[in-house]
Amino acid sequence: xxxxxxxxxxxxxxxxxxxxxxxxxxxxxxxxxxxxxxxxxxxxxxxxxxxxxxxxxxxxxxxxxxxxxxxxxxxxxxxxxxxxxxxxxxxxxxxxxxxxxxxxxxxxxxxxxxxxxxxxxxxxxxxxxxxxxxxxxxxxxxxxxxxxxxxxxxxxxxxxxxxxxxxxxxxxxxxxxxxxxxxxxxxxxxxxxxxxxxxxxxxxxxxxxxxxxxxxxxxxxxxxxxxxxxxxxxxxxxxxxxxxxxxxxxxxxxxxxxxxxxxxxxxxxxxxx
Amino acid sequence: xxxxxxxxxxxxxxxxxxxxxxxxxxxxxxxxxxxxxxxxxxxxxxxxxxxxxxxxxxxxxxxxxx
Numbered sequence: 001x002x003x004x005x006x007x008x009x010x011x012x013x014x015x016x017x018x019x020x021x022x023x024x025x026x027x028x029x030x031x032x033x034x035x036x037x038x039x040x041x042x043x044x045x046x047x048x049x050x051x052x053x054x055x056x057x058x059x060x061x062x063x064x065x066x067x068x069x070x071x072x073x074x075x076x077x078x079x080x081x082x083x084x085x086x087x088x089x090x091x092x093x094x095x096x097x098x099x100x101x102x103x104x105x106x107x108x109x110x111x112x113x114x115x116x117x118x119x120x121x122x123x124x125x126x127x128x129x130x131x132x133x134x135x136x137x138x139x140x141x142x143x144x145x146x147x148x149x150x151x152x153x154x155x156x157x158x159x160x161x162x163x164x165x166x167x168x169x170x171x172x173x174x175x176x177x178x179x180x181x182x183x184x185x186x187x188x189x190x191x192x193x194x195x196x197x198x199x200x201x202x203x204x205x206x207x208x209x210x211x212x213x214x215x216x217x218x219x220x221x222x223x224x225x226x227x228x229x230x231x232x233x234x235x236x237x238x239x240x241x242x243x244x245x246x247x248x249x250x251x252x253x254x255x256x257x258x259x260x261x262x263x264x265x266x267x268x269x270x271x272x273x
Numbered sequence: 274x275x276x277x278x279x280x281x282x283x284x285x286x287x288x289x290x291x292x293x294x295x296x297x298x299x300x301x302x303x304x305x306x307x308x309x310x311x312x313x314x315x316x317x318x319x320x321x322x323x324x325x326x327x328x329x330x331x332x333x334x335x336x337x338x339x
Contacts, residue, residue: 002334004332216289216290
């Protein structure tokens with residue numbers, strides 16, 4: 001067998017990873033490195049920054065300069081890296097809890113500033129690592145250890161949130177649609193500005209088991225059957241959208257990128273001489 | 274046999290995603306909870322197993338006739 005070319009982007013001595021059997025994070029991580037390979041990003045000029053949680057373990061397995069930061073604070077650390085050296089490609093890997101709860105403020109302000117980051121949020125709908133507590137993205141009436149009768153909190157739509165906050169590239173895909181996910185991430189690398197990609201992943205251990213969604217393959221079939229491509233979603237009548245969600249590119253805009261805007265200030269002010 | 278299937282058993286956690294998405298029922302989970310080939314002749318090298326394996330444990334190559 002010919003060794004797969006993406007294997008060079010993994011730290012071989014750290015594999016197999018510690019994610020549960022059937023966890024979608026592994027598939028999503030492969031999609032990221034395949035997107036990096038497609039766009040030919042220099043391995044020495046690509047930085048992976050992650051927060052805390054199942055998803056954020058990814059930085060430990062990826063063979064780049066990586067930073068595993070404080071809970072919810074991946075985007076501020078990444079902003080610092082980008083401002084210190086705007087040449088670098090900075091990729092943020094975060095989870096639904098890390099990004100929208102603990103790091104909710106950092107997320108919207110990163111988007112507002114339009115810093116040139118590619119933020120990939122693994123959405124497993126729950127806090128997996130700490131024992132299955134409800135996150136801000138646990139769907140309404142779904143069960144969690146902190147919501148044994150089903151959660152009554154309305155979930156965030158992180159894509160709407162990113163768009164409203166000022167992100168210039170917003171997309172969603174799933175761990176079932178591997179190639180599509182990789183394409184969405186690759187297009188995010190091309191955007192000069194804040195790019196947000198939500199990767200819906202299955203969590204059979206915490207979310208699936210609590211909600212009787214079956215094992216990992218069943219959860220992947222659930223993604224196959226409920227995810228609808230954006231073009232088809234737009235034509236879908238309101239009453240048929242129940243229980244389904246759209247995937248694809250949702251929003252793209254042109255706006256002055258933050259490090260460019262900051263360089264203008266440096267030029268005017270004279271900078272450090 | 275049109276394909277060559279390589280399994281890195283040390284990485285496999287036996288989640289069964291490859292088994293479930295194989296259109297030709299080529300794969301199965303053995304007593305040790307790892308994937309194994311049960312019907313290699315049926316494989317059409319579509320690569321669905323490799324595509325979604327979360328542990329990068331299974332690889333399918335089209336066999337090149339020499």
